[in-house]
Amino acid sequence: MTKPNRKPKYLSPSALACWERDPDEYYLRYISPVRKPRDPQTDPMAVGSAFDALVKNKISVDLHGYWSTKESDYALSNLVTDQCEEHTLPDALEIACILFDQYIECGAYGNLIAEIRKSTCDVRMEFTVRETIGGVPLLGKPDLHFNSTLHSDVIVDWKVSGSVSKAGVSPQQGYMLALDCNNSRTHEKSHKKFDGTLHESGLIVNRWKMNESTDYWADQLATYAWALGHEVGDESWVARIEQIAVRPEYRAKSVVHQSTVDSAYQHQLLARYQACWAAVESNHIWTSLSKAESVARGEMLYARLVMPDDLSSLSAGGDFEVNWNGL
Numbered sequence: 001m002t003k004p005n006r007k008p009k010y011l012s013p014s015a016l017a018c019w020e021r022d023p024d025e026y027y028l029r030y031i032s033p034v035r036k037p038r039d040p041q042t043d044p045m046a047v048g049s050a051f052d053a054l055v056k057n058k059i060s061v062d063l064h065g066y067w068s069t070k071e072s073d074y075a076l077s078n079l080v081t082d083q084c085e086e087h088t089l090p091d092a093l094e095i096a097c098i099l100f101d102q103y104i105e106c107g108a109y110g111n112l113i114a115e116i117r118k119s120t121c122d123v124r125m126e127f128t129v130r131e132t133i134g135g136v137p138l139l140g141k142p143d144l145h146f147n148s149t150l151h152s153d154v155i156v157d158w159k160v161s162g163s164v165s166k167a168g169v170s171p172q173q174g175y176m177l178a179l180d181c182n183n184s185r186t187h188e189k190s191h192k193k194f195d196g197t198l199h200e201s202g203l204i205v206n207r208w209k210m211n212e213s214t215d216y217w218a219d220q221l222a223t224y225a226w227a228l229g230h231e232v233g234d235e236s237w238v239a240r241i242e243q244i245a246v247r248p249e250y251r252a253k254s255v256v257h258q259s260t261v262d263s264a265y266q267h268q269l270l271a272r273y274q275a276c277w278a279a280v281e282s283n284h285i286w287t288s289l290s291k292a293e294s295v296a297r298g299e300m301l302y303a304r305l306v307m308p309d310d311l312s313s314l315s316a317g318g319d320f321e322v323n324w325n326g327l
Contacts, residue, residue: 142157243256
């Protein structure tokens with residue numbers, strides 16, 4: 001190998017998941033002397049990013065006014081072009097607008113903004129948090145953070161599921177409330193696995209912890225909570241997911257998941273981060289192999305990556321045009 005490996009400056013929830021799922025991919029993204037080109041944004045990812053932009057723009061307008069928002073980072077044109085790749089537009093934005101209209105019409109957005117307006121701290125969206133926890137430098141980008149009336153942190157993330165699937169998807173289990181515009185049988189109901197209890201924040205949460213229903217959501221929001229200053233294992237903050245589950249013909253069901261992350265699970269999550277960071281620092285990425293075998297595998301993947309015949313298939317792009325005046 002003619003160049004030294006790169007060393008990441010931090011770990012994120014997505015980096016940890018990548019290392020645990022596919023060490024080869026982790027090496028190529030974060031360690032290889034030449035970074036693997038990023039895969040093009042998929043259609044589902046683009047729709048989720050466009051929806052994310054629409055809702056953050058709306059919150060900013062409602063809290064700060066149209067003109068303040070227009071001149072800020074939360075202007076819709078800024079958010080969409082920052083979060084969506086060119087080759088996905090304008091289709092992703094058009095689908096996201098259909099879903100967002102339903103998010104508002106069914107009342108899900110109104111419920112959220114009502115909670116946000118009660119915040120006892122400044123509302124923050126799309127910001128970066130960094131903190132070293134248990135010897136591991138962590139980075140996160142929460143979608144939304146505000147406080148409850150009793151000063152507890154509420155950490156929110158939006159998830160759009162099934163937006164381009166022909167069959168669509170059902171919401172994750174354990175939701176607190178489902179709303180839709182079709183008066184379905186679950187409209188205005190909670191999931192059978194939702195067992196509400198009054199949390200110290202003054203909010204109702206599910207006794208069923210988020211890590212018991214959707215562990216990768218729990219990993220993400222717990223990481224954000226630690227970086228915001230919470231101790232590992234602290235359950236005083238609230239994890240909230242606003243999920244948009246899409247059925248055929250873009251029929252959206254908006255559900256709220258509101259719970260906590262189990263203290264023991266948080267400590268296990270930190271141990272997973274520490275294992276990943278130890279692998280990075282020791283240059284032993286494939287822990288199932290010997291150190292020598294791990295180094296050799298990295299060199300083999302690097303050699304494949306820089307072969308000229310492989311480079312031609314690692315790019316994507318496209319032209320797009322969006323009329324912002326109509327949005």
